[in-house]
Amino acid sequence: MHNDKKEMKWIYEEIVGRIPPFSLLSYKYSILLQLFFLLILGITLGFIFNLKTISLLYGSTAVLVAVLWSLLILQLGPTLRRFRAPLSKDENRLLERYKEILFHRNHYEIIPGIAIFILFMIYLFYYGSDLLEEWLGENPSSILLLFISLLIWDLCYRMGLGIWTSILALWRSVELNSIAEERTELEHTPYTELRSLRRLDINNVFFGIISLLLIPLLQQDQFLVAIIILFTVFIILSSVVSADIISKVPWLPPDIYNLVKEASFAYVGTSFRGIPHTTPVVYVFDGQSVFFNTSKEAKKLKILRNNNKIAFLIDKRDMSNIYENKAVLFTGEVKIYGLLDIPLLFSRMLQARRLFMRKYPEYTRKYSTSQLPRVWQLTPLIARILIEVKPTKIIYWRGAKQISVPV
Structure with a gap:
């Protein structure tokens, strides 16, 4: 030493x-x-x-x-x-x-x-x-x-x-x-x-x-x-x-990087005053960060404002062979984007929106219409809030094997 x-x-x-x-x-x-x-x-x-x-x-x-x-x-x-x-x-x-x-x-x-x-x-x-x-x-x-x-x-x-x-x-x-x-x-x-x-x-x-x-x-x-x-x-x-x-250097290993990039759905786990809460979400991955958005009225957003700890699970299932299943669990904290983030992080927020539109074209087209209730619309910062996952621990499952990956 x-x-x-x-x-x-x-x-x-x-x-x-x-x-x-x-x-x-x-x-x-x-x-x-x-x-x-x-x-x-x-x-x-x-x-x-x-x-x-x-x-x-x-x-x-x-x-x-x-x-x-x-x-x-x-x-x-x-x-x-x-x-x-x-x-x-x-x-x-x-x-x-x-x-x-x-x-x-x-x-x-x-x-x-x-x-x-x-x-x-x-x-x-x-x-x-x-x-x-x-x-x-x-x-x-x-x-x-x-x-x-x-x-x-x-x-x-x-x-x-x-x-x-x-x-x-x-x-x-x-x-x-x-x-x-x-x-x-x-x-x-x-x-x-x-x-x-x-x-x-x-x-x-x-x-x-x-x-x-x-x-x-x-x-x-x-x-x-x-x-x-x-x-x-x-x-x-x-x-x-x-x-x-x-x-631009990927911080995820190739196995996990490809899983996060290709999967379409994830599960958000939160907790407040000892009461757990889990919901499915769609998300995007820009190669460095994982983003999802949620309604301003959503329960998970209210919980995250009080307790920013999160469990974010992404999995890929093969019903014919369970040993081909893959999943990754990110546990850590979240960054909730608001109006004050626009001056410094506008390009990052805009990039996340573009990724959503590219990955889920039908979803974004349908939920952008004014015919839906306001809380469901994809109006940034008005009806929907962008959230970034900041992991502190990663656990990866490949088949029946669990692997802890250093963050």
């Missing part, structure tokens, strides 16, 4: 983490303390050398960016340490390779940071002297130059980490999606693990957005402003593409 933790740290944090008092604190707080000391040191030097207020503001902004970047980057190690092995040898091999490269013992992640630092320092001292004067004034002290170099290194190092993690995440997502197409039977990567990878990609999107805070510091140099914008676009674009690819 000790070796795993060591491998899940970047080289800069490893080195500083061995120096008291940082070594006495947890990994996360030691990084924050380092940056806090950097901020205090910068303000102190600013007052000693009578720097302009704007210079102190620039330095504080740079430290803030480093802090925010660190908080996002530091989530990588703990998240990947908790990662459960996929039930697919090829997918497991890929993700282990991804972690090995990301936190390589030779610390290749430092290479982009060093390259950015060297190029930036050459540009700053030979071509960006006006920028240096704006920050530190004329003829700055060597102490100030040393401090600003340390701060620039801190930023460049983390910029390099942003590039390193974004490129590897995109490679990981592309490869995982490709390998997932070759799955057989019950091979899969659990839903929670795919969601964790997607969350790390979203963190990288914020990493890119935070980079824009550096623009005021560089506003006098349009070339450097353009570089920051390009860096931001690269991080955001690569991370968004990676997150989108991960969202």
Whole structure:
């Protein structure tokens, strides 16, 4: 376990983490303390050398960016340490390779940071002297130059980490999606693990957005402003593409995926104050989530508003041979869609409606007519409510055999 933790740290944090008092604190707080000391040191030097207020503001902004970047980057190690092995040898091999490269013992992640630092320092001292004067004034002290170099290194190092993690995440997502197409039977990567990878990609999107805070510091140099914008676009674009690819990787193994995709009916089990309630429903599956809709007056909706726990059973029956029967039970919670979800989840709601119309054309045509009672009509959010099943446990039956599938 000790070796795993060591491998899940970047080289800069490893080195500083061995120096008291940082070594006495947890990994996360030691990084924050380092940056806090950097901020205090910068303000102190600013007052000693009578720097302009704007210079102190620039330095504080740079430290803030480093802090925010660190908080996002530091989530990588703990998240990947908790990662459960996929039930697919090829997918497991890929993700282990991804972690090995990301936190390589030779610390290749430092290479982009060093390259950015060297190029930036050459540009700053030979071509960006006006920028240096704006920050530190004329003829700055060597102490100030040393401090600003340390701060620039801190930023460049983390910029390099942003590039390193974004490129590897995109490679990981592309490869995982490709390998997932070759799955057989019950091979899969659990839903929670795919969601964790997607969350790390979203963190990288914020990493890119935070980079824009550096623009005021560089506003006098349009070339450097353009570089920051390009860096931001690269991080955001690569991370968004990676997150989108991960969202398309099936989290269900092929056997269950095909059953859920092909079956037409399901049974919803709910409970309130110890009283169970079961009803049949039609549903759709978009490859990632299971949706069903229900009347605003339905008892199951009233129960789910008070207790969002659900049992959702899908089965396929062969009356001539019971050993050919298949069924899958999702137990978990539900997401009930309402008016407040329209701004952010409208495309998701629209996609679910299209799937219903495609899968059950006669049903949707008949129940869309105004001749039916209002509670039966398929008017979204007015008469019918869309509900998404969020499983926390899956049990699969194939013939007479029961299989628990990790979510």
